[in-house]
Amino acid sequence: MKIIYVTVRHHRYTMRSYIEPLAEQGVDLTIWSYDNLLDAVRLPKAVYILSDFDRLHPWLWEVLGRYVDLIRAGGGKVLNDPRLFRPRHALIRTLKAEGINDYTCALPALGEWPERYPVFLRTLTAHRGVGSDLLEDRAAAEAALDTALKAGHAIADLLFIEFAAEPIEGARGPVYHKLSNYKIGEAVVPTNGVFQDVWEAKYGTVGAGSDESYARERAEMADDPNGPLVARVFEIARVDFGRVDYGFYKGRPQIYEINTNPMMHAVSRKAHPNADREEAIRIMRENVMTAFLALPVGVEAGVIDVGEIAGKPDLPVRTLRQP
Template identity: 30%
Template sequence: MALPRLTFLVHRGKDYTLQHYFKTWGAELRERVAIKTYPGVGATGRTWSKRLSRRLKALRTGTLPPGRTPPAGSVYVFTDLEIMASRESELVRALARRLEAAPGTTLFNDPARALTRFDLLRALSAGGVNSFGVEKLDRGVSPERWPVFTRDDRSHDDGSVSELLHSSGELSRHLDDLAAGGADLGHRTLVEYVGSPGEDGLFRKYAAIRLGDAIIPCHVFFGQHWVVKHSEVFDEATAREELKYIEANPHQEVLHRAFELAGIEYGRADYGVVNGRVEIWEINTNPYLIRPEYTQQETRRAALAAFSDRFNDALRELLDR
């Protein structure tokens, strides 16, 4: 049996994002892709530390664990880069260097150049994509504009870890609370807030996937709060708006530029549109494509199918090259 030409590499326990999609909406392509856990990444303890050191040494001296030779033209997609511990990142970078030595191999999200979280947002601001600034909390912060919020660099689930802070006094009290709770400020970022609800009073979170050369609109979520993690409003108007967004792909050009600045060929950009300008909040390198519960949201079925058709077409084109 021929080996898949495209392999997604994921952190231990993080394969569910892809497994669900390829069991359902992408089932026809499941046999053409591989989903594998990074070797040595995600375990804990002294024994793991010793194994990690041995694996790093093996990678650096040019010997890989025994296995089949990848087919010519293989594509390896590095995911979960934003949640790696430092030693894990070191191993993943070494793995990337060994894999790219194989003839015709392509790396998506090469860990040597892909930017995540803080570095990503700084690059997007410097590159003129975003208008807002970010600072590391442990470096001393002096926001140029208010309000601001703080967030954990290592987690997609927590999102922002504060409410909006409107003054230096509120920020100072928040920092005191974090310190009292033992928070590592080196992993927390202060973000200048930009955003506003639409004329209907709803906040919108847009999301689009990059896969190779393709930008594929994924969803629009609607909510009452400035942090929109999941859609809270399901009616005919929001269904029409979401489907129109997916079909029109209105922000393709600026999103492609943002992904290029980030050095990311596979991932999902989460963003808002403020006064007509795209403002990117993060790029997730191992996103859910379609969550299981979304299938039960009948008003969104047309939008989910439209996204899936476009994603599968882009994946098929990549596999058939």
């Protein structure tokens, strides 16, 4: 039973902690860069998870689409088809059109400016995170865009995103709460959220959440009240593997992004001081392992010849290299 996780060369660390736990259960998890995939003459018949699409060039999306077809025809499985990948701005606007989100984005390359504030500026690609503080009006947005362009960013890679989050009461005052769910094949798995006292809740602060919020998080590991909505978002985005990050604004869930190369820890680096949070993390990791173990079912051992793809003159397979 084999899973091959394919990502960009400098971001192969995200899944490493699951190699040993899966091996103990008879599943060989191998982590490849896209160069490994492109250089292969024969591919092991396995489950391939293609990741980190927003760090890839669209030309490579086309090449990888041929690999998806070949692997599936050869008896393997593929999670995530890059041909169906919705870039950040497209996903944001689609979710607004579907009535899921209450916010949208504006593309400076189209001469667009936000219709409501505050907003923040970020890049479409490279998964860099936010590129500005919260911008309260048009003048601040224009200044932030000018700063980004002078720093070397391309206008085609920039967008303004309307801010759609609000703080909740934490252990030591107001905090922002970012929630997340994984998609692993057919499974949608709730994971522990992030509590942080800044609007860009990213890594979290240990102990920032209240005892009540940690207890609620543990309870939601079982009933996952937002699971059906998150499953619909993954379906709309056509993503088979990744992590949805979301929060609440004026009482409604707001989907922020889908990360196709999420950081996943199989073990804790240190214990959390709250028992409910520790138990929620344990339940989440157990569910993640169950989902991973289900992926290789039905995939038999063997090899797949990739010569047909490598020989196509219209595809620059041997000349594409990724960071």
